[in-house]
Amino acid sequence: MISRPKALNALNHKLLYELQQIFSELENEKLRALIITGEGKAFIAGADVQEMRGMTPQQARDFALTGQSLFKKIEQFPCPVIAAINGYALGGGMELALSCDIRIADENAKFGQPEVGLGITPGFSGTHRLAKHVGISQAKELIFTAEIINCEKAYEIGLVSRLTSEGMVVEEATKVAKKISNNSKTAVAYSKISIEKSHMQNLDTANLIERDLFGLCFAEEDQKEGMDAFLNKRKPNFK
């Protein structure tokens, strides 16, 4: 849980470093799924404007690199990462949600990239990932207008995959995490790698990536256990 509620969980250097540390430690935990949510009325209301106000161009560039590196770590995390969006997901907050694999929104969640209203561009990979998830036209409209959209609009444009009533988003994210956890950890991990690496590739390159990972599954115990379970009409017991 992102917990800096007095500043609506705004991402300052301290919080970004803490998150980098947490994800580095969790990488070796052999998790099946990971849920991120915010404390209070915001998921994350963006990068810390107070802290950015006095930055030099070089300091701002270094700050952007800090956020970009953390969000790349999340996107490449060994298990699926689910953003349980409990409120405002703005600027860097939307960009963190975009680095997650699955986004689920509470009915009070609001989304936007308000940066151009502050005289800056998105800086934590939002110009890349927003277009990746909702298409270039929608991404341009959201970024150029700095419009804040509600959860229904976010669902309509494919920014989030599920909507929940107020206060139920972590419960719903937990349900999804449990469904993922019932499946082979290796097969889910390889599927995540294949999707991320083959996206934006041509079909032949994408097929090569998928073919190699598909073959690797057959070197894993889970493939034998999964298929034996089906053939013997029982539930699989993945390691």
Ligand SMILES: C/C=C/C(=O)SCCNC(=O)CCNC(=O)[C@H](O)C(C)(C)COP(=O)(O)OP(=O)(O)OC[C@H]1O[C@@H](n2cnc3c(N)ncnc32)[C@H](O)[C@@H]1OP(=O)(O)O
């Ligand atoms: C590379 C990435 C770049 C970026 O992410 S740029 C930043 C993008 N984000 C934004 O522009 C959103 C800024 N925040 C807001 O627009 C508003 O907040 C909200 C609409 C989210 C909520 O408004 P309301 O309900 O009226 O609350 P409140 O009084 O504005 O905020 C409560 C306290 O939280 C602090 N806060 C909110 N967002 C940020 C932020 N992004 N950076 C630093 N502080 C923030 C405020 O200042 C205030 O604090 P105090 O009570 O001491 O006045």
